[in-house]
Amino acid sequence: MKKKFVSVLLAGVLSAASLGVFAACGGGSDGPITTGELKKDENGNVIFENVEIVCNTVVSGTDKDAFEQIVQQFNIEHRGEITVHSESIGDGTFETSVPQRISNNSNAPDLIMAHQKVLKSFENNDLLQPFDEVMELSGIEIDMEDYAEGLAQYSSLGEGDSLYAVPVDAQSMIVYYNKAKLEELGGKLPETRAELITLLQNAKDEYGSGFWPIAWATGNDYFARYVFPTAVLQNGGELFDTESLYAEWAEGENEDAFKDAIGSIRELIYDKNFAQYGRESVLEEYLSDNFLFYLTLPWSNNEHLSAYADEKGINVSEVSDYLGATSLSGWFAMDAVDPSANVVFGDSHFFAMSKTVQDINQKAAILEFIRYFTQNAEIGTQWARAGHVSASKIVSESQTYQSDSIVSHYFIHFYPDLDDFRCMGLTPAFKEVQTNLNALFVSAVGKSSITDGTISSEILRCQEEVNAIVDFIK
Numbered sequence: 351m352k353k354k355f356v357s358v359l360l361a362g363v364l365s366a367a368s369l370g371v372f373a374a375c376g377g378g379s380d381g382p383i384t385t386g387e388l389k390k391d392e393n394g395n396v397i398f399e400n401v402e403i404v405c406n407t408v409v410s411g412t413d414k415d416a417f418e419q420i421v422q423q424f425n426i427e428h429r430g431e432i433t434v435h436s437e438s439i440g441d442g443t444f445e446t447s448v449p450q451r452i453s454n455n456s457n458a459p460d461l462i463m464a465h466q467k468v469l470k471s472f473e474n475n476d477l478l479q480p481f482d483e484v485m486e487l488s489g490i491e492i493d494m495e496d497y498a499e500g501l502a503q504y505s506s507l508g509e510g511d512s513l514y515a516v517p518v519d520a521q522s523m524i525v526y527y528n529k530a531k532l533e534e535l536g537g538k539l540p541e542t543r544a545e546l547i548t549l550l551q552n553a554k555d556e557y558g559s560g561f562w563p564i565a566w567a568t569g570n571d572y573f574a575r576y577v578f579p580t581a582v583l584q585n586g587g588e589l590f591d592t593e594s595l596y597a598e599w600a601e602g603e604n605e606d607a608f609k610d611a612i613g614s615i616r617e618l619i620y621d622k623n624f625a626q627y628g629r630e631s632v633l634e635e636y637l638s639d640n641f642l643f644y645l646t647l648p649w650s651n652n653e654h655l656s657a658y659a660d661e662k663g664i665n666v667s668e669v670s671d672y673l674g675a676t677s678l679s680g681w682f683a684m685d686a687v688d689p690s691a692n693v694v695f696g697d698s699h700f701f702a703m704s705k706t707v708q709d710i711n712q713k714a715a716i717l718e719f720i721r722y723f724t725q726n727a728e729i730g731t732q733w734a735r736a737g738h739v740s741a742s743k744i745v746s747e748s749q750t751y752q753s754d755s756i757v758s759h760y761f762i763h764f765y766p767d768l769d770d771f772r773c774m775g776l777t778p779a780f781k782e783v784q785t786n787l788n789a790l791f792v793s794a795v796g797k798s799s800i801t802d803g804t805i806s807s808e809i810l811r812c813q814e815e816v817n818a819i820v821d822f823i824k
Contacts, residue, residue, distance in 0.1 A: 381479075382479035382480075382483075382705055382707075383708045384484075384487075384708060384710050384713070385708045385709055385710065386708075386709045386710045386711055387710065388487060388488060388710055388711060388714060390489075394489055395489070396488050396489070396490065396711075396714050396718070398428070398431035398432050398711065398714070398715055398718070399430075399431065399711075400430065400431070400433075401431065401432045401433070401709075401711050401712055401715040402432075402433045402435065402712075403432070403433075403434055403435070403461055403707075403716055403719065404435045404436075404437070404459045404460050404461070405421070405434055405435065405437070405459060405460070405461040405462070405719075406436075406437050406439055406444070406448050406451075406459035406461075406462050406463070407437070407438050407439070407462070407463035407464075407699075408438075408440075408441055408444045408463060408464050408465055408699070409438055409463065409699070410438040410439060410440045410441070411649060412649050412650070412653070412736075412737075413736040413737050414438050416732060416733065416735070416736035417436070417438070417463075417733075417736075418436060418438075419732070420723065420729055420732060420733065421434050421436045423729070424719060424722055424723075428718075432715045432719065434461075434719055437459070441465070444464065444468070445468050445781070448462060448464070449471075449472060449475065449477055452472075452477045452704050452706055453477060455706050458704055458706040459704055460703070460704055460706070460707045460712055460716060461702075461703060461704070461716045461719070461720075462701070462702050462703075462704060463518065463699050463700070463701055464699070464700060464702065465697050465698065465699060465773075466501070466504050466515070466517070466697065466698045466699075466700050466773040466774065467697070467773060467774035467775075467780040467784070468780065469504075469507055469514070469515050469700060469702055470508065470776040470777060470778050471778035471780070472702065473507045473508075473514060474778050476705060477704065477705055478507075478514055478515075478703060478704065478705055479514075479703050479704070479705045479707070480509070480512040480513055480514050480703075481514070481516075481703060481717060482512055482513055483713075484710065484713035484714055484716075485513070485717065487710060487714070488710075488713075488714040488717060490714060490717040490718060490721060492513065492717065492720060492721060492724075494513070496725070496742060496743050496744050497516075497517050497724075497741050497742055497743060498517065498520075498742075498743065498746075498768030498769055499768075499769045500768050500770060500771040500772060501517035501520065501698050501741045501768060501771060502517055502741075504700070504773060504775065504776060505517065505700075507776060508776045514702060515700040515701065515702045516700060516701045516720050516724060517698055517699075517700050517724075517741035517742075518698065518699040518700060518701060518723065518724055518733075518738070518741055519698060519699050519733060519738035519739055519740055520696055520697075520698050520738070520739045520741060520765055520768055520771045521647075521648045521649070521696050521697050521698070521737060521738050522576045522580070522648070522678070522694050522695060522697070522764075522765065522771075523572065523573070523576045523577055523580075523645050523646070523647065523648075523678060523696075524646060524647065524648045524651065524675070524760070524764040525643055525645055525675065525676045525677060525678060525764065526636075526643070526644045526654075526673045526674065526675060526676075526760075527539070527642060527643050527644075527673070527674045527675070527676050528639055528641060528642055528643075528644075528672070528673065529671070529672055529673060529674050530639075530672070531553065531557070531639070531642050532674070535552050535553055535556065535642075536552075539674075539676050540680070540681075541680060542680050542683070542686040542691075543614070543680060543681060543682065543683055543684065543686065544686065546680070546681055549563075549642075550618075550622065550624045550642070551622065551624075553642045554622075554623070554624065559623075560640075561640055561641075562624070562625060562626065562635055562641055563624045563625070563641070563642045564624050564625035564641070564642070564643045564644075564645070565625070565635040565640070565641035565643070565644045566625055566626075566629070566632060566645040567630055567631050567632050567645070567646075568619075568626070568627050568628060568629060568795075569628055570630065570631075570647075571788070572647055573645075574787065574788040574792065575784065575787075575788060576695060576696050576697075577615070577645075577678070578611065578615070578787055578788070578790075578791040578795075579695040579787055580678055580681075580682065580693065580694055580695040580696075581610075581612075581615055581681075581682035582607055582608055582611040582695075582787075583690050583693040583695055583772055584611070584680070584682045584683040584688070584690055584691050584692070584693050585606075585607040585608075585611050585614070585682065585683060585684055585685070585688065586603065586607045586685075586688050586689075587599075587604050587607030587608055587611065588604055588607075589774065589775065589783055589787070590779070590783055590816070592775065592776070594820075595777050595778075595779060595820050595824075596816075596817050596820055597783065597786070597812075597817055597820075598813070599809050599810075599812065600806065600809045600810040600813050605806070608790075608809050609802075609805060609806075609809070610684045611682060612790075612791075612794045612795060612805060613684075614681075614682040614683075614684060615682065615791075615795055616794075616795055619795070620798050627795065627796065628796070632644070633657070636654070636657075636658070637657060637658065637661045643676070647737070648737035648738065648739075648761070648764065649736065649737030649738075650737070651735075651737055651761075652735070652736075652756075655669050655673075655756075658672070658673065667755065670755070670759040670760075674759075674763070675759065675761070675763035675764055676763055676764075677694065677763060677765060678694055679691075679692040679694060679766065679767075679770065680692055692767070693770050693772050694771055694772070695771075695772050695773070696765075696772075697773060698741065701716075701720045701723070701724075703716055724740070724741070724742045724744075724745070725742055725744045725745065726745070727745050727748035727749075727751055728750055729745075730742060730745030730746070730748075730751055731745070731750055731751045731754045731757060734751065734754070734756070734757050734761050735754070735756045735757065739761050739764065739765055739768065741768060746762075746768075779816060779819050779820050779823060782815065782816045782819040782820075783816055785815075786812040786813075786815050786816050787812070789812055789815075790808055790809060790812040793808045793812075794808050794809075
């Protein structure tokens with residue numbers, strides 16, 4: 351018992367460090383400082399003169415080039431007015447190095463582009479400042495009514511009506527379907543889990559035991575990170591209590607939701623043999639058309655379309671004749687009329703302003719860049735093509751966005767309603783929630799045979815791991 355307590359306590363200490371808890375060198379309680387004055391033209395628009403801002407972004411993968419190109423375009427269009435300097439920092443490193451930079455005011459960014467999940471811990475440690483004052487002084491307005499409700503709900507970071515974070519995009523697992531095979535099976539995409547099961551069984555019957563109706567790589571970390579929470583939420587579950595922050599995975603109806611989520615995935619893998627477990631890649635099935643549905647990651651979309659075109663000896667523009675796009679909406683919901691049945695869980699990038707920014711001209715320039723990135727239809731379309739659906743209604747409802755071939759054929763179908771898109775939410779223990787969701791998925795789905803009692807004990811064990819960290823943080 352003592353050994354377990356020590357291990358949990360040590361985990362808590364390590365986790366607190368990973369969350370960026372720097373109590374000894376926090377920013378104090380006096381609030382942000384604003385210096386300088388804005389110049390405006392006769393129409394009340396801010397006049398920018400050689401303002402420079404530094405942006406630290408978590409974007410560092412295959413989409414990094416697309417981000418840097420957008421920054422370069424902004425700098426060209428605002429030459430002599432605003433220059434944005436961007437630095438990409440990897441996901442794991444970002445969560446520790448950026449808080450340290452801001453807290454110590456050493457090489458600190460002015461603007462950060464982070465995943466939604468990390469921002470509550472940033473705000474808790476007094477590392478951010480709201481946009482309200484600079485919007486009032488500059489007249490540059492960012493209205494959350496212009497953004498998808500499912501993401502805009504996180505913008506205050508729990509601090510009343512203040513605007514601390516601006517949603518940029520959404521990303522989760524994406525789903526292609528084989529158009530020819532779907533047509534042979536009746537041509538209708540499923541709208542409920544029951545319809546999905548029927549369609550998958552028909553595919554298995556039609557194409558034989560060597561055919562995989564669902565090709566998915568459960569060995570990919572993102573599968574557990576995105577698909578399992580999607581299944582939990584679609585069954586009415588909650589990842590943590592929004593008031594207490596405690597995980598309540600083994601409690602009442604929430605335990606039922608977790609068990610339904612686990613059962614929904616296990617049924618597809620083991621009971622029906624529609625999909626496999628433990629695969630690192632299912633690219634072979636994809637390229638050989640040995641699938642009905644194929645799951646992958648959105649920032650790999652261009653790569654996957656190109657690979658498929660090469661395999662078929664066609665142009666990329668012709669791939670849409672072979673592959674359609676659909677969503678995970680409703681796939682795991684045991685109750686089709688559950689209000690959460692169509693929820694899709696994933697990540698979202700948000701812009702936020704460091705507490706270290708003082709010059710009002712820099713603050714206004716930050717707003718100008720955020721507005722450019724999130725409300726310019728051409729820029730939003732570029733970013734979507736790089737794998738990130740726009741959170742902005744101004745962009746998503748524009749003709750430019752909707753008429754783009756990649757967006758119209760694929761991305762607008764992956765997450766059809768961003769009001770149903772969910773992120774981790776507002777908890778500084780996000781990493782522990784995510785880690786233990788992944789651990790629960792592996793322990794509860796990784797074996798072909800498992801008892802209900804074992805599943806219950808695994809849910810409780812993972813819940814306790816999360817709550818030990820919540821106790822430490824509190």
